[in-house]
Amino acid sequence: MYLLTSLFFTWGFITVINNTLLPHLRSVFELNYTQTTLIESVWFIAYFFASIPSARLIERVGYKKSLVTGLVIMAVGALMMIPAAHLPSYGVTLFALFVIACGITLLQVAANPYVAVVGPASSASARLNLVQAFNSLGTMLAPLFGGYLILGRSNSGTASADQVLTQAERLADARAVELPYLIVAGVLVILAIVIARFPLPEIGASTNREAAKAARKNHSLWKHRNLVFGIPAIFIYLIAEIGVANLFINFVSQPDIGNVNHEKASHYLIILWGGMMVGRFAGSILMRKFTAESVLAGCSIGAAIVMTVATFSGGSLAMWALISVGLFHSVMFPTIFTLGIKGLGPMTEEGSGLMIMAIAGGALVVLQGMLADHYGLQMSFLLTVACEIYVLFYALWGSKATNAFPEEPASDVK
Template sequence: MQPTSQTVDQHEIVTEKGSSKKYLLPFILVTSLFFLWGMAHNLDSILIPHLKKACELNNRQSTLIDTAVFFAYFIMAIPSGMLIKRFGYKNSIITGLLVFAAGAFLFVPAANTRTYELFLFALFVIGCGLTILETSANPYATILGPPESSSKRLNLASSFNGLAAMVAPIVGSLFILSGTNHTPEQMEAMPDAARAAYLLEEASSVKLPYIILGSVLVLVAILFYFMHLPSMKTQHEEVEEKPGFFSVLKFSHLSWAVAAQFFYVGAQVCITSFFIRIAQQGAGLDEKTAGYYLGIYGFLFMAGRFIGTFFLKFIKDYVLLSIYCVCSILLCLVAIYGTGVYVIYALGGIGFFMSIMFPTIFSLGLVGLKSNTETGSSWLVMAIVGGAILPYGMGTLIDMNHDDIQSGYIIPLLCFVIILYFGIFGHKVKVVK
């Protein structure tokens, strides 16, 4: 990837003596953002079964948590790209952090009133902040160094998103999940006052983690405000003519990357959103133990990011993506048709092999876009709306199959088939006339 708007800066990174050192701290700061939005996303996997219980929801209703967050990506992707062009990466990152923090603080009134709609609004606000952050940080990480190593750099930064995938479920299991579950019959037999107190206590457990998260976000925003970040604005006298927002899709590899990203995010969210439920139903684990196993899944996801980044030194990114897709398809079959603890092992394996997919699809989609990099980035972030749509479909399918969680995993399986096509054929750079 060699964006025209960043050519001079990348040349400086590569050729100026000692210049690469001044990009180290900005890269570390940007990498911290990957961890923070990873915490938000992976806490959603705890919130779905928790608020299903606290707000008395069915499977389809509980997936609206995903819908609220990922629909925000679709709404905010274009404004985020415009924000970057108008105010630059640094100001966009600070804005994203503050919006993210505002959403986290909204969890307090939502929990105090046990209002599911307010929870959804808070999650939508969080999603808006995440969109701004991801639209800023993903391309910024790719251009903080030589273009030929952009995939490796983005995978390295994204490895800390994987670290959050391990930490968030453990934090959520300790501070959010109570481990107390009542059958519908037991809930019906409770006196009204005791039932209301139990449900309010369950809802209130989310407050402390989200207050802490919001406070950390504000502190990080202050840190970014006082730190110098290198500007990646064009220094060329010639300005390349840019196609419009839709005409950029004439780059067929970008179009396929958008489709692959839609199905990847949908698959990932489907798998994690119902992980605790399938661990309870398929492997017979209790709620808290299932939450800790989700942390192990996160560890495997993180390990996959680091190991995948190492493999990318020797294997072409699209080849590794294709190999990982085949492995994920096979493990999905085990998750659907397996029994007992093997279901959990299969899901953990999927976490490992999914690890490199998002950053690899992202970087492959931006190859050769030059001055259209920001527009392409907006499209790839908009594709995250797959996380809003596919889990809702999975929840509906599970409800139709009488709460059979395993049957719903056919949806991520089909997603991996589509991503495999992108890895083999769709990634090839070709402009459709």
């Protein structure tokens, strides 16, 4: 569990570097909001293409080799960011981020169900919320890392919101990402070596390939209501989470909101992700007293309220309302995930692959970019409010398990 926690931390950290990378690339390549959010869309499209192949790879070679493979793929993608910055090339940057995201997809498909299955199903949501809290620790520290090494070392990051950069300044800024991604690649290689040498136990008979084959002959995944509605729940929730995070720095930097430069705005982003970390620790505790569905419903209501405030208010009230949504978003992904795969038994890996594929919903953040271009950045957060309403529906009705396999004992790990 300690080793798995380090993986959750790592992919959270690398994913949220994008939140500081996007405003940086927006200045370097002179992008509008639609083009900026397209960068993140490419990142999440990787989940759509890589999830099912990842699930099949895990079935064939096991969890340990799959985790090592995922880390190596991520390291390769991180190293590709160096020539992308040196050229500089918008296209190569997109491809490098796609490669990193493919590696993270493989880690997600392997690690999330592993944590859910290694203990009793009744406490799976609490257990996954606990390790996801360390994922949030990574997301909280990433803006500090990106803010200092990317935004703090570039002209665009330290300039005022209305300052226009010269061509020479943009070319110089492009190379600011070389050192951060070189550091990231080195850490990923070290972690891959550690996991390769670690005796990671395999999940037992309840989810192995032979049992899954036998189950598929007489059973369909689509008979599980919690999975059928859980896949779009993950998809829609990711639109909300990624939309807030990716447009956060641009929103806070506006003169009528926070009136700060991008580097200083990244410090407030740390608080947003810190709220997610605190919320996941709290959620892990709450779910030992209340049902996961009840906690999820309460958080979706809270998120809808603060996003409405962020949309229709201004100044520090709007800024802090947007920051506070991290606290309510905290439990959503791990809780939806565990509710979605609950009762799948020998088809847990396949169901997990479909749930992780739904993370591709983050790619639709480009829709929020389009809304921001046409109706204003602040009004685009109404899309987030709509997403919270679907999560509430899932918590109240869609998450009810149907045709569930009997729960197997936690000792089924060997």
